Amino acid sequence: MTNEHDGILNFNTIAQHGGQELDAVTHSRAVPIYQTTSYGFESTDHAASLFQMQGEGYIYSRNANPTNRVLEKRLAGLEGGVDAFAVSSGQSAITIALLTLAKVGDEIVTTNALYGGTYNLFSETFKRFGVTVRFVDGTNFSEITNAINANTKAIFTETIGNPGLQIADIEKLSQIADEHGIPLVVDSTFTTPYLQCPIAFGADIVIHSTTKFIGGHGTSIGGIIIDAGKFNWANGNFPEFTTPKGSLNNQSYVELTSESAFISKARFELGHDLGTALSPFNGWLFIQGLQSLPLRMKQHVENTKQIAAYLNEHELVTWVNYPSLKGDGQFELAETYLPHGAGAIFTFGIKGGLEAAKTFIQSVKLLSHVANVGDSKTLVIHPASTTHSRLSPEEQRITGVTPELIRISVGLEDAEDIKADINSALRKSLGASFVE
């Protein structure tokens, strides 16, 4: 998106205007909600051309919807990508993105500090589909390289691993991906484009669970896939992108849609066939979320820095893991990749271990005990007994979940009130089983 002077618009401006052209009939200033399943064709020829992906236009909202299209273009603009596909959840975004690249017999290499749902998707469901996912230590580059073979179709990572908060070295990972002619796919849910644009560090495809900070108010489930538009699909590793298809008027995705080939394939194959369409109403809520994203993220990070520093000094806390905290082992990596702050999610260890952790969770009043992150309200959870409880003790250890670990997603309340509630719950946790 460019302004009148032909300059590229800046972040805050794209967050307000990206992807919207005022509707020609009403000139509605807000993005309208196109709550429709289907769209009238101008003629039989027009219908036929749309079905063969010739030209812009809408057929059916399972494939594309004008409200969601604004969200897609706006997020592509914020991330520095060329196109995007909005879907019904973060999980469906990951599924569609990776299965657009890999089919039965193929492999994916992933860093192992993952959101619990993604871990299950990879280790159970993808396995049933015949796609092997190899889990590697994201900081061990030779382990990553060794896990790649002729069948590998992508490297996957989260910008900040969950719940261990490992910061991905995206430049290094993208270099390894490049050397092997495969794309780097990055789940940037914890960072949002406000804190980091993975494409600027070499990522090829970016995914968000828009459910979290982008929606920002804990109201809707959604996901999105954004394509940097720079991967060379004609390098021999991805024949499905370069083989002509009857359904595309005997052209290939690359011939027909060039730099948007990945998003086009994702939309017209798995998006169409699996049917994980985003409701236009939820798409509209995510657009509202993007408009306040810069302000909200700034405040999320400001509160998080204060609360992490407070707990770091607290006598009932054994450790705090927040990469933006001075003295943290990842502080330098955080300065490189997340100069505006390492997000609003951090973890700490409570004195007294498992029992104290449970009592703490039961005792908070202002903080909400829910399985979510990225709400405007502060949320807490004990991963070992909830989000990561489906994992074996060994898998829990690999993903960095320990019994005393508590995860906080810091909201937009006054930091003083959040601290007071945490302090009072910590005091109560003393009662349970506290042993010095």
Ligand SMILES: *Cc1c(COP(=O)(O)O)cnc(C)c1O
């Ligand atoms: C929540 C989350 C997901 C899954 O998104 P849903 O919208 O819940 O399907 C994936 N990755 C990360 C990092 C998440 O936090």
